[in-house]
Amino acid sequence: MASSLLQIPVDDSIVLRVTHSNINSFSADIRFSLQMTVEAVKEKLWKKCGTTVDSMCLELYDDSGDKVSVLGDNTRPLGFYSPRDGYRLHVIDIDPSSITSGGWLDNTSLVEKYKISEEAYDKLDGTYRKLKEKLGCQHSSHESKISDSYMKDLCANIKIGDRCQVEPGERRGVIKFVGIAETLAPGFWVGVQYDEPLGKHDGMVKGKRYFDCPPLCGGMVRPDKVKVGDFPERDPFEEEEI
Structure with missing residues (x-):
């Protein structure tokens, strides 16, 4: 009896539009091999969107927006679920404490900003301001060495x-x-x-x-x-x- 792996051409690959449940702004066209297991797909997506493999559920939607299937078996190849070019692969993050939860990756106003006073900044070494001042002094020093009768x-x-x-x-x-x-x-x-x-x-x-x-x-x-x-x-x- 032939396995489902043998029914998938070895060099076959497709491009899927990937979206994320917690990141509205995340949308990417990513190429996948149909030979990849669902777990391997999740590993690839984890590096793209930050949701861990164990916290990730995947849903496949066709080009008309209808759900085709849930990729529920990590051991099956992607091709088992019959995806096609242009289909959408939706990532659902089920971890309530995930780094993607709360919407702060979409809305930077929710992120606490680091602030420093002018006085404290002036005391720091290696800042852009100090570098700019140093270059300015060097330029002025160079010009001061040139006499009015130069050339x-x-x-x-x-x-x-x-x-x-x-x-x-x-x-x-x-x-x-x-x-x-x-x-x-x-x-x-x-x-x-x-x-x-x-x-x-x-x-x-x-x-x-x-x-x-x-x-x-x-x-x-x-x-x-x-x-x-x-x-x-x-x-x-x-x-x-x-």
């Missing part, structure tokens, strides 16, 4: 109106500003109007206007990134020779 010598041959090329990217344009930028880090900066919209602004940086140019054609870079010389505007219709 001034590199600006000796850079004049407003010069054609230039900015690295990286070989972006070509014209010099529009040379000097100290109050809204940027200390040292000398070069303002460039790119031939194409490869920049970040129109010459206004952090609320201060250093020059005028079309939107997204302006850039403020350090002098060491700028080469002045014979850098004519590229012809957009120029084709490379084959």
